[in-house]
Amino acid sequence: MSAEPRESHHPSSTQGSRIDPYIDSYAARTQGMVASEVRALFAVASRPEVVSLAGGMPNVDALPLENIGELVRQVATEQGSEALQYGSAQGNEALREQICDVMSLEGITASPDDVMVTVGSQQALDLITRVFVDPGDVVLCEAPTYLTAVNTFAAFQADVHHVAMDEEGVVPEALEESLANLTAAGRRVKFFYTIPNFQNPAGVTLSAQRRDRVVEICQRYGLLVLEDNPYGLLRYEGELTTALRAQAPESVIYLGSFSKTLSPGFRIGWVLAPSAVRAKLVLAAESAMLSHSTFNQMVVARYLTNHPWREQIKDFVEMYRDRRDTMISALDTLMPEGTTWTRPQGGFFVWLTLPEGLDSKAMLPRAVNERVAYVPGTGFFANDDGHRNMRLSFCYPTPDRIREGVRRLSGVIQSEISLRDTFGSTSAPTTGDQAGPTPELP
Amino acid sequence: MSAEPRESHHPSSTQGSRIDPYIDSYAARTQGMVASEVRALFAVASRPEVVSLAGGMPNVDALPLENIGELVRQVATEQGSEALQYGSAQGNEALREQICDVMSLEGITASPDDVMVTVGSQQALDLITRVFVDPGDVVLCEAPTYLTAVNTFAAFQADVHHVAMDEEGVVPEALEESLANLTAAGRRVKFFYTIPNFQNPAGVTLSAQRRDRVVEICQRYGLLVLEDNPYGLLRYEGELTTALRAQAPESVIYLGSFSKTLSPGFRIGWVLAPSAVRAKLVLAAESAMLSHSTFNQMVVARYLTNHPWREQIKDFVEMYRDRRDTMISALDTLMPEGTTWTRPQGGFFVWLTLPEGLDSKAMLPRAVNERVAYVPGTGFFANDDGHRNMRLSFCYPTPDRIREGVRRLSGVIQSEISLRDTFGSTSAPTTGDQAGPTPELP
Numbered sequence: 001m002s003a004e005p006r007e008s009h010h011p012s013s014t015q016g017s018r019i020d021p022y023i024d025s026y027a028a029r030t031q032g033m034v035a036s037e038v039r040a041l042f043a044v045a046s047r048p049e050v051v052s053l054a055g056g057m058p059n060v061d062a063l064p065l066e067n068i069g070e071l072v073r074q075v076a077t078e079q080g081s082e083a084l085q086y087g088s089a090q091g092n093e094a095l096r097e098q099i100c101d102v103m104s105l106e107g108i109t110a111s112p113d114d115v116m117v118t119v120g121s122q123q124a125l126d127l128i129t130r131v132f133v134d135p136g137d138v139v140l141c142e143a144p145t146y147l148t149a150v151n152t153f154a155a156f157q158a159d160v161h162h163v164a165m166d167e168e169g170v171v172p173e174a175l176e177e178s179l180a181n182l183t184a185a186g187r188r189v190k191f192f193y194t195i196p197n198f199q200n201p202a203g204v205t206l207s208a209q210r211r212d213r214v215v216e217i218c219q220r221y222g223l224l225v226l227e228d229n230p231y232g233l234l235r236y237e238g239e240l241t242t243a244l245r246a247q248a249p250e251s252v253i254y255l256g257s258f259s260k261t262l263s264p265g266f267r268i269g270w271v272l273a274p275s276a277v278r279a280k281l282v283l284a285a286e287s288a289m290l291s292h293s294t295f296n297q298m299v300v301a302r303y304l305t306n307h308p309w310r311e312q313i314k315d316f317v318e319m320y321r322d323r324r325d326t327m328i329s330a331l332d333t334l335m336p337e338g339t340t341w342t343r344p345q346g347g348f349f350v351w352l353t354l355p356e357g358l359d360s361k362a363m364l365p366r367a368v369n370e371r372v373a374y375v376p377g378t379g380f381f382a383n384d385d386g387h388r389n390m391r392l393s394f395c396y397p398t399p400d401r402i403r404e405g406v407r408r409l410s411g412v413i414q415s416e417i418s419l420r421d422t423f424g425s426t427s428a429p430t431t432g433d434q435a436g437p438t439p440e441l442p
Numbered sequence: 443m444s445a446e447p448r449e450s451h452h453p454s455s456t457q458g459s460r461i462d463p464y465i466d467s468y469a470a471r472t473q474g475m476v477a478s479e480v481r482a483l484f485a486v487a488s489r490p491e492v493v494s495l496a497g498g499m500p501n502v503d504a505l506p507l508e509n510i511g512e513l514v515r516q517v518a519t520e521q522g523s524e525a526l527q528y529g530s531a532q533g534n535e536a537l538r539e540q541i542c543d544v545m546s547l548e549g550i551t552a553s554p555d556d557v558m559v560t561v562g563s564q565q566a567l568d569l570i571t572r573v574f575v576d577p578g579d580v581v582l583c584e585a586p587t588y589l590t591a592v593n594t595f596a597a598f599q600a601d602v603h604h605v606a607m608d609e610e611g612v613v614p615e616a617l618e619e620s621l622a623n624l625t626a627a628g629r630r631v632k633f634f635y636t637i638p639n640f641q642n643p644a645g646v647t648l649s650a651q652r653r654d655r656v657v658e659i660c661q662r663y664g665l666l667v668l669e670d671n672p673y674g675l676l677r678y679e680g681e682l683t684t685a686l687r688a689q690a691p692e693s694v695i696y697l698g699s700f701s702k703t704l705s706p707g708f709r710i711g712w713v714l715a716p717s718a719v720r721a722k723l724v725l726a727a728e729s730a731m732l733s734h735s736t737f738n739q740m741v742v743a744r745y746l747t748n749h750p751w752r753e754q755i756k757d758f759v760e761m762y763r764d765r766r767d768t769m770i771s772a773l774d775t776l777m778p779e780g781t782t783w784t785r786p787q788g789g790f791f792v793w794l795t796l797p798e799g800l801d802s803k804a805m806l807p808r809a810v811n812e813r814v815a816y817v818p819g820t821g822f823f824a825n826d827d828g829h830r831n832m833r834l835s836f837c838y839p840t841p842d843r844i845r846e847g848v849r850r851l852s853g854v855i856q857s858e859i860s861l862r863d864t865f866g867s868t869s870a871p872t873t874g875d876q877a878g879p880t881p882e883l884p
Contacts, residue, residue, distance in 0.1 A: 027574055033725040060523065068518045075514075077511035080507040084502040084510070086701075130597075152729040276464060280468065288568045290590060293738055294706075
């Protein structure tokens with residue numbers, strides 16, 4: 001007997017498969033989970049003739065693949081009994097010790113007991129949100145901020161508020177004002193999420209003097225700081241900064257990752273948290289995935305032991321510096337007047353502001369038509385800001401491609417300026433847009 | 443200036459580090475995240491002199507480690523550009539196609555579009571719960587059931603109800619009665635979670651005639667079935683069963699895993715869901731972890747392409763059958779009268795029921811003292827049931843160790859019977875126990 005007759009028992013099956021029979025069954029939090037409206041466009045943008053300045057993919061082709069091949073072989077053959085088995089939810093102990101060594105480069109003193117290994121920093125964001133955020137709680141973020149973090153906060157029904165930034169990072173006075181207003185309004189604010197170094201997407205770095213101020217303000221309000229630092233070691237000029245966590249171990253949850261300094265393909269990130277918080281995070285991780293890949297953790301541990309990882313980071317820094325210089329120089333040379341951009345000292349991103357009257361989201365289809373892609377600024381805000389902005393990445397394309405991409409982009413902006421001068425603003429009319437932030441592109 | 447003076451700004455820092463300053467900040471759902479009370483005991487139980495019949499670890503030492511070493515080396519050196527990069531949240535397409543081939547062994551016809559790769563089945567449970575469960579929603583589970591699933595449901599504030607099982611699996615009449623009562627009471631029931639094959643922990647398999655009944659009942663109530671099938675291919679006698687999903691594609695979410703048929707160290711599981719549900723799960727996965735390890739997915743894909751994986755499963759079946767036979771034969775020979783147990787046709791577990799008046803949880807410290815460990819039955823219920831039960835695993839210890847473990851356990855039970863005959867029940871007095879279910883042991 002086929003399953004067909006049974007199907008008729010199902011309440012909605014008579015309406016055909018295009019109707020979702022579970023539409024009334026989903027949890028309220030799914031309303032915060034939205035697909036990107038520009039996703040379809042990015043599928044087009046991934047064609048090889050398009051220069052993509054959109055994605056934040058590290059250049060893993062720069063890795064010594066033969067060495068990594070030998071390394072993973074050794075882990076399987078010599079440590080397979082452990083590496084192919086389940087592990088603990090907190091993560092491999094040897095790796096957690098090495099993670100403490102990595103963090104010491106930015107002034108952090110920590111115990112491996114307070115470190116938990118995660119599936120990239122993204123999982124750390126998810127677990128922290130699930131441990132702290134009740135529906136309606138406020139999360140403070142920079143303006144703009146990392147879009148997939150906003151998606152995660154939204155998926156737990158947080159109310160995301162932005163705090164203004166400038167070239168020196170978040171503005172302490174704006175942070176304090178937000179906190180004063182929210183506290184006066186009786187709101188529960190759970191944490192302040194910041195990417196202090198070479199921010200994604202703005203490319204700016206929180207200045208040393210502001211670091212003290214930000215920590216002091218958050219401590220005064222009893223507010224946790226979520227310090228997300230995936231790019232800290234990829235600094236192309238000046239000295240490494242001191243982490244906020246180094247200043248205030250009990251007030252900061254620190255997120256790190258090997259995705260940019262080694263490879264995102266192993267999905268090894270980590271969270272360092274005050275002990276009581278860490279204990280809750282481990283319970284949450286256990287219910288989220290039981291344990292992370294033991295194999296991958298042992299691969300990264302072996303890499304840190306047997307390979308010159310500091311030299312590898314230096315090589316990455318050389319390569320990415322060259323790409324950043326290429327992008328900045330191309331922008332300086334080619335961009336029409338009225339266009340401005342940040343000058344990152346590290347990381348992967350430049351934040352560009354279009355001349356008045358231009359709209360980066362409305363312009364994107366025309367840019368892709370001219371074979372260049374970027375992420376519109378609107379993707380980095382929980383509100384409707386960012387229309388004049390875009391994020392440009394210099395991490396993945398070669399210098400030649402970067403130059404060509406900026407040249408094409410410049411042409412598109414020139415055309416938009418002409419359109420604007422003829423017809424006024426190039427923005428599309430507001431449509432009561434229901435789509436959420438653009439998801440991070442790999 | 444050290445961070446010390448700043449610490450004094452923190453509301454609770456004057457109370458010392460033993461007080462959790464964030465105690466008032468956690469989300470309500472953290473009340474459902476509880477550490478196991480027997481965790482400390484299991485640390486003792488992991489000493490080599492203790493025969494552990496507790497953990498559900500597959501015997502990965504039976505894998506051809508040299509071959510797997512060569513395989514992972516090839517993925518890194520020949521496919522590194524892709525394998526070491528970010529991937530999509532839904533997972534590697536080639537692997538999803540192969541997963542459809544694996545599922546076809548149990549009668550499932552599916553499109554790779556409806557498959558999502560997850561961090562073990564555990565992550566699938568987590569994502570499904572987050573997509574469906576609002577606080578207070580009911581989730582139906584077998585009695586007993588997989589304890590870490592219950593933890594996950596509880597972490598999203600589900601109200602877990604158990605449905606009676608017997609030697610043929612869940613009792614359809616009990617399922618129907620539960621649904622009728624809950625519906626009459628106006629409760630929202632989100633899904634029925636079942637492990638139809640060689641259930642963890644009960645070791646029983648849902649009979650063919652009951653499969654039709656269970657699907658029919660759930661469809662009639664518009665209820666999704668969550669079919670968790672990690673052990674289905676590890677059958678030691680008889681024919682492979684037909685999956686519930688094969689009977690009712692639109693009413694069943696199916697969970698699979700390579701943890702038991704290859705290795706848990708890569709953390710590759712999957713979920714097959716109706717398209718609309720799958721779309722929501724992909725959004726949830728994106729916010730949960732961005733993407734799973736591309737490397738691990740390509741390793742498993744290459745393993746399925748280049749290695750005789752069906753032969754490997756046959757080898758596993760031979761080995762585990764021998765261990766099951768050893769355990770059943772030792773139980774038959776050694777257990778005192780009044781003790782009963784299930785006779786699994788596959789999987790990893792036997793469910794043992796102690797003579798009346800004995801308590802498996804109260805007995806555990808004495809068992810560990812006699813150098814044998816098991817998981818008390820109470821760990822597999824969201825309520826206070828299971829005191830007379832325990833789960834015994836035959837997957838990891840060698841046959842000699844299994845025999846010795848059962849011999850020791852028999853001695854412990856004998857002593858408890860003597861105690862009971864002298865003093866009455868051996869149960870500890872009820873203490874208003876606040877601890878939750880025991881977490882799954884790796």
